[in-house]
Each structure stands twice: as structure tokens, then as C-alpha cells.
Amino acid sequence: MSNFRHRFWRNKTAVISGACLVFICVIAALAPVIAPEDPTRMFNERRLEGSSSDFWLGTDQFGRDLLSRVIYGAQVSLTVGVSSVAISAFFGALFGLLAGYFGRIVDAVIMRIMDVLFAFPEILLALAVVAVLGPGTYKTIVAIGVVNIPVFTRTVRGAVLSVKNLDYVESARAIGARTPRILFREIFPNVSAPLLVQSSIAISGAILTESILSFLGLGVQPPDPSWGGMIAEARRFMELAPGMVLWPCAAMTVTILAFNLFGDALRDILDPKHQAGK
Amino acid sequence: MTTYILKRLLTLFPILFGISVVVFLILHLVPGDPALIMLGTDATDEAVRALRVSMGLDKPLPVQYVNWISDILRGDFGTSIRTGEPILPEILERFAVTLQLTLLAAVIGWSLAVPIGILSAVKIGSALDLSARLFALLGISVPNFAIGTLLLLVISLYFGWFPPVEFIHLWENPAQSLQKLILPAITLGVVMAAGVMRMTRSAFLETLSQEFIRTARAKGNPESVVLFGHAFRNAAIPIVTVMGMQFGYLLGGSVVVERLFSIPGLGQYILDGIQLRDYPVVQGGVLFVALVFVLVNLIVDLVYTMIDPRIEY
Numbered sequence: 001m002s003n004f005r006h007r008f009w010r011n012k013t014a015v016i017s018g019a020c021l022v023f024i025c026v027i028a029a030l031a032p033v034i035a036p037e038d039p040t041r042m043f044n045e046r047r048l049e050g051s052s053s054d055f056w057l058g059t060d061q062f063g064r065d066l067l068s069r070v071i072y073g074a075q076v077s078l079t080v081g082v083s084s085v086a087i088s089a090f091f092g093a094l095f096g097l098l099a100g101y102f103g104r105i106v107d108a109v110i111m112r113i114m115d116v117l118f119a120f121p122e123i124l125l126a127l128a129v130v131a132v133l134g135p136g137t138y139k140t141i142v143a144i145g146v147v148n149i150p151v152f153t154r155t156v157r158g159a160v161l162s163v164k165n166l167d168y169v170e171s172a173r174a175i176g177a178r179t180p181r182i183l184f185r186e187i188f189p190n191v192s193a194p195l196l197v198q199s200s201i202a203i204s205g206a207i208l209t210e211s212i213l214s215f216l217g218l219g220v221q222p223p224d225p226s227w228g229g230m231i232a233e234a235r236r237f238m239e240l241a242p243g244m245v246l247w248p249c250a251a252m253t254v255t256i257l258a259f260n261l262f263g264d265a266l267r268d269i270l271d272p273k274h275q276a277g278k
Numbered sequence: 279m280t281t282y283i284l285k286r287l288l289t290l291f292p293i294l295f296g297i298s299v300v301v302f303l304i305l306h307l308v309p310g311d312p313a314l315i316m317l318g319t320d321a322t323d324e325a326v327r328a329l330r331v332s333m334g335l336d337k338p339l340p341v342q343y344v345n346w347i348s349d350i351l352r353g354d355f356g357t358s359i360r361t362g363e364p365i366l367p368e369i370l371e372r373f374a375v376t377l378q379l380t381l382l383a384a385v386i387g388w389s390l391a392v393p394i395g396i397l398s399a400v401k402i403g404s405a406l407d408l409s410a411r412l413f414a415l416l417g418i419s420v421p422n423f424a425i426g427t428l429l430l431l432v433i434s435l436y437f438g439w440f441p442p443v444e445f446i447h448l449w450e451n452p453a454q455s456l457q458k459l460i461l462p463a464i465t466l467g468v469v470m471a472a473g474v475m476r477m478t479r480s481a482f483l484e485t486l487s488q489e490f491i492r493t494a495r496a497k498g499n500p501e502s503v504v505l506f507g508h509a510f511r512n513a514a515i516p517i518v519t520v521m522g523m524q525f526g527y528l529l530g531g532s533v534v535v536e537r538l539f540s541i542p543g544l545g546q547y548i549l550d551g552i553q554l555r556d557y558p559v560v561q562g563g564v565l566f567v568a569l570v571f572v573l574v575n576l577i578v579d580l581v582y583t584m585i586d587p588r589i590e591y
Contacts, residue, residue, distance in 0.1 A: 116300060253420045
């Protein structure tokens, strides 16, 4: 563990992107405290304004404070991102552990099902789930969660396969440890590194997908603020108030970029073999 | 080689079956009564009952599946609830539109990405390398609809130009058609370029560090021969892998870009189907796209075996 900590702090990308992530999470968590206004409150006389001392980022077509909406948008995006990946990681790890450890029929059935899900482009699958469940924040979390299960299953299964036959697992079996114990005490800790890396990258993908769904009107529903939804609304007023597009764009980019970079850096730290092309 | 193709085709069948089941379930997993949802809450009871009978929704599930799949295999993708028109002809027409968009995006994206990726690897650490890597990083982090919206904003604000409203096929009037297609193609292409550029750079870096390259240079070959005669074929595999994976992105991403730039493609069709609860349209569209995706992946796999004769399955 101390080896990990040592390598982590030496990796500039990890430290900087990690700090950004902490910053973004703090802002999202403290949204009700930090945001100057209620994000749905309309100031009818102050519509489509640029930056001012009252509204640091300006206002939208309903006179709502853009800064507050961007801050609450962070809360929405992070909630959806983290929750959906939690679902994917949980079920993906479960299926991956089962498939990798028990092999044969269990493996064949699970991986065939995952292959079918992989046969769909990701956004299309998310759209299909949304078509079934309908729009809305919680349904979006479920949709994105389901869509990402195959990736986690594959990652965890690969990791399980690589440690399954190692000596210490054999010795655990030899002293009579029962299967669940072997699974969770011997195998899982060695699967946690790829799981962590995958999670960080998956969160950036989940935020991306959520913003696309919200942009299309199928994700987070108005008047709840969401970066994708804000950009969709901003299209009609782009020339009058470019800030309506620019600020949510900037917020989204920084967040997704931070998660991507953090995931890449984690991968470099945890798996020194993966150094290609640095 | 032929045995490989045959084996590969055999593995297709369970996947195709699985895809058909998933798509079939789209209509049947909807919470509530699908017929009522499709017609809307102010539909009469008789209308709902009639729809249920005409779509065979009163029959047991396996029977419905068999009927549905045998229709599909005969080319009958059903009729749209909203328009009453058969779905497959509409899908094919709109797919032609989407295809123009996605091919243009791929051409733009890849033809820029590969040379820049190679240059970036060859001149590692240079200003070109750093700015290319920054661009690529942004390309995979900024959502495509944001890129598209920003493009529209910049072009309309600073150049006062708007894409035309009407869509014209590329073969009817290339000049006018391109006006409509260029911005959405660039939007899709940028994201693809980012991915391919990164992989090209990393694949070339890895290949160029290998022993056989040193040998090739020691033999006195000009750098261009080293790069394109020796390095390229070896680096090509991961690059082609990424390109193959991007078809999935193209098929999905076109949904958003078509909505953003008002292009009457397959993505728009599916989206309209979702928003209007026209489930047969959603099923037909999703099935078609999934089939195309499977086909494309198969072709990509076959391309691998042509590039690298060492691969055997």
C-alpha cells in the first residue's frame, strides 16, 4: 500500500487530476451552500444577461442564474455518474467473479450474454433502455448502469483468470477454505486494481452519456439543471447569450477530462507494464 | 483462412439470436400496457384492444417472438404506429443518409488523424506532438454535441454562415449537400480523430522502439521506407482495432449529431420513435443498427487476418 501511495504522489497527472476531482466533488456536494441562487428561480427582468456582479456567469432565457445552474449541474452529473458506475461495478464484478472463477458453463452463459450486449453500440443500448423505462434522472442511472455491466464483467473476469491458478489460491484451497471465502478474501483484492481504474474511466463515460441523454431530452428532465440539458436549451439563444453554451461546456469538459486523466494515471501507477506511448 | 471465416460466421448465429431477443424485449419490458402507451392515454378502449389484436399482443410471448422473427426474416419490420407506413423502407432510406454522414466523418477524421499521429510519434516532444496530444485529449473529453454546438456558434457568430435547412443526397448535388453535411461530419470526425490519433501515436512509438526497426535503419533505408514499409504494417493492427471500435461510436453518435443539425437520418428516426412511443419503429431501428454493427465487426476481423497473416483462430 505504501508503495502505491509513493507512486501516486510521484505521478503529476494523478495528483493534479485527483485534486481537480476532489474540488469538483466538494463543489457538487456543497451545491446548496455555495450556489448563490436557487437554480430554478427565474428573475424575469434579468433574462439573457452576460456576466454581472449579481450573476457571475450571466442568466439564461428564463432569467435563472447560470453559475448556480452549473454548480447544481455538477451535483446531478456526479450523482448520475457515480451511482450508475456503482451499479455497473457491483454487478459487473459479481458476474466477472462468477464467470472467471467457476469457468465452463457458468462462464459460457455469462459471457455469451455479455457478447450480445457488446453487440450494440453503447448509446444505442442506453437509448433502448430509456425507450423501455422512460426519461428521468433515476431511470437514466439505471440505463447507464445496465449498459456498462459488460465492460466491468469482462475486466473482472480477466483479472480473476490471471490469478485463479496462482499458488496462494491453491494453498487457501488446500487448507480447506470454502469457495466464498476464497472468492472474497484471496481473489477479489487482486481484482480491485483494474476495477478501480475501470471505474474512473467509466465515470467519465457515464457523465458523457448522461449529458447526451439530457441533451436529447431523455435524461434529467427540466427544470432540474443538467449540463447537457442546459446546452440543449441554449441552442436557440446561442448568439444572444453565448455564455449559456460556453459555461456548461467548460464545466463538462473539465470534469470528464479530470476523470479520464485520473483513470489513465491510476492505470500507469497500478500496472507498470502498461507504459506504452507515454 | 476459409475455415476461420466459416467459424466466425457460425459464432454469429447465437449473437444474432441474442440481439433479436433483446430487441424483441424492448416492447415487452415496458412497464404497463404497451398498446395503451403507444396510443396515448386519451385513446378509446376499442382502439387499444384493436391494436393489441393486430400486433398479436394477446398471444403468449414465445408465439409472439416466433411471429415477429419470421416477419423480420421475410423483410417485414412492421408498420409505424404514428404514420402507418412500413418501417423497413423508411429505415433503408434514412440509413442512406446516415451512411453519407458517417462515411464523410470517417474520411475526415481518419485522414487527418493517422498522418498527425505518425508525425507526433516521429517528432516526439515537439510543439506539434504536444498540441496534437492536447487536441486528442479534448476530443475524447468534450461530448460531441458540445463540439457541434460550439462549431455552430463560432461559425454563425464570426462568419455569419448557417448550414442549409434542406438535406440533399451527396450524389444529387455534392456542393450543396456538403454544405449541410460538413459541420456534422467534422463534429463526429473530431472525436474519431482524437481516438485514432492517440492510438496511431502510441502504436508507432511502440513499433519504432523495436529491434527490427533498428536493423532496417542500419541497412541504410531512407526513413520513409522504414516508416511505411516496415513500421506501418506492424503498427496497423491496433490502429485498425480502434477504427473498428469507432463504428459503434459512429452509429451511436450520429443520433445526437443528426438531432443537432436536423439531418433526416436513422438516428433521428429512432429518436422520434422513442419520444413518440412508437415502439415498432424503435425495435426496427435498433435491430437494423445492431445488425450493421455486427456485420462491420465481422469485416474488421477479416481485415485483421489480411493485415497480419500470423493471426490464426
